[in-house]
Amino acid sequence: MSVQERKQRERAERERLIVATARELAEQQGWDAVTTRRLAERIEYSQPVLYSHFRGKREIIGAVALEGATEMAAALRAAASAADGPRTRVTALARTYLDFAERNPAVYDALFQLDGGLAFAAEDTPEPLKDAFAALLESLGEVAGDGVHPGLFTEVFWAALHGLATLTRAGRLPPAEAERRVELLVDRLAMV
Amino acid sequence: MSVQERKQRERAERERLIVATARELAEQQGWDAVTTRRLAERIEYSQPVLYSHFRGKREIIGAVALEGATEMAAALRAAASAADGPRTRVTALARTYLDFAERNPAVYDALFQLDGGLAFAAEDTPEPLKDAFAALLESLGEVAGDGVHPGLFTEVFWAALHGLATLTRAGRLPPAEAERRVELLVDRLAMV
DNA sequence: GCTCGATCCTAGCATCGCTAGACAATCGAG
DNA sequence: CTCGATTGTCTAGCGATGCTAGGATCGAGC
Incomplete structure (x- = not known):
């Protein structure tokens, strides 16, 4: 048994x-450089070995995404718990989110830009993804405002952060005033 | 001369x-199906002809993006001018934006998801792109609120719309409550 | 009518994701 | 201890991708 x-x-x-x-x-x-050949060479195995672990490149991307989701959830929770008061908590959350996207662009792409074959917003959504959303919800729910569904509010806030993250990184938004955009966003969206 | x-x-x-x-x-x-071979076959020319017009596939994507930007700007202006009052105008603008993204996913991808080799937020940004942003700015500037730079406000609002558009289309957000998200977004961001 | 430059196509390169089939190492039964 | 069976890995190759070199064809201008 031990050998097995x-x-x-x-x-x-x-x-x-x-x-x-x-x-x-x-x-x-960048992900374009992640070819099955190069990957196989780096791990010092042949290509087919990859396919004995994953169904294909998509699944590898998906695995990176799940790993990233776990880290992101942890980072968000750490930032949230370090702040006192709903308002500063939400600001810290937003900064942490954008910071994560900027520091781990490939992971962020695996999560939200590329097709990793993962289900979202469904029953069979992997736990790490649900948990990352839950991490957002925990801090955002309390500033949703009266009569606003916390989940819906979290979705909108998240979408705004996602838009800022992707547009900034793609060069669609000048990075200079990123901080002022965050402040404006929190100012308006969070009902403190 | 005439022959030339x-x-x-x-x-x-x-x-x-x-x-x-x-x-x-x-x-x-989908864009994955747009290969140079298939494209060449459809226009009934050989592959190299494509390269006598465009430097490569990227530039073709870029051309589609510019075309789309022009249309989007027109659609946004039409929606804005059909509404009376800043508030309804902004709502119409947001709906039109998301509607455009949903009805023309490939064009939207060419504009904001794929690399079309276009410069954004820079001096050499092509006119159609600047104009599409200007179309947003025209309606959003008037609801930015006191002391808030209209351009910055437009960037944030745009980012939120972009996030909603991409996350919804990628299945990251359940499409059922899209309308309520728009209402919430406009409610909070626009200072009417 | 001839020449020569512009125009277009055939053929091919390197690379991609993925897989079939050969080979070697290991395991379990007699 | 031996020997077939199973498991694991690799080499080689398939069809497809973006892109390009070099030859063929055609038509404008003398």
């Missing part, structure tokens, strides 16, 4: 290596 | 054909 367990451990270890390497490569040179 | 003019006309005509065909194909089957 060892193999299983090694296999799981290799899977982590694949995901970590894909993420690293994507952050360094 | 005819050739020039035919060339311009063919260029329009390329862009229109690319757009049509993208709307029908």
Whole structure:
């Protein structure tokens, strides 16, 4: 039995290596540079090995996305709990979100721009994704305002953050005044 | 001279054909299906002809984006001028924006999701792009609120719309309550 | 009618995601 | 301890991608 367990451990270890390497490569040179050949070469296995772990490149992207969602949820919760008062909490949350997107562009792409084969806003949505949304909801729910459904408010706030993140990173918005945009957004949306 | 003019006309005509065909194909089957081979086959020329008009696939996407920007600007202005009062105008603007994104997903992708090699928020930004932003600014500037820079407000509002558009279309937001999200957004952001 | 430049196409390159089939290592039964 | 079966991995290759080199064709101008 022990030998099988060892193999299983090694296999799981290799899977982590694949995901970590894909993420690293994507952050360094963008997702276009993450080809199955290059990825295989970096982990020092042949291409088909990748397909014994994942159904295809999409699933690898999806794995990176899930990893990123967990980290993002943690970062959001950390920022929220460090702030006192609803207002400063929401501001910290927004800054943390945008900061995460800027510091981990490849992960953010895997999450929200690329097709990682993940289900969203559905029953079979993976736990990390639900949890990341929950992390937003925890801080945003309390500033939704009277008579406004907290979930709906969170969706709108999240969409605004997502828009700022993607448009800024794509060069559609000048990065200089990012901070003032956040302030304006929080000012208007949060009912403190 | 006349013969050269005819050739020039035919060339311009063919260029329009390329862009229109690319757009049509993208709307029908998505941008992934827009390969240089398929595109060449549809316009009944060989592949290299595409490269005598455009530097590459990117530039074709960019051409579709510019065409789309012009249409979007017109649609936004039409919606704005049909409404009376700042508040209803902004609501109409938001609905029109999201409607455009939903009805022309490929064009919207060319504009804001894909790399069409276009400059944004810079001096050499093509006129249609500046004009589409201007169309937003015209209606949004008047509801920015006191002491808030109209341009900055427009950027934030636009980012929120962009977030709603992309997240909804990618299945990240349930489409059922799209209308309520728009109402909430306008309610909070617009200072009427 | 001839020449020569512009125009277009055939053919091909490197690379992509993905897979079939050969080979080697390991395991379990006799 | 041996030997077939299973498991694991690799080499090689398929069809498709964006893009380009080089030859063929055609037509304008003398």
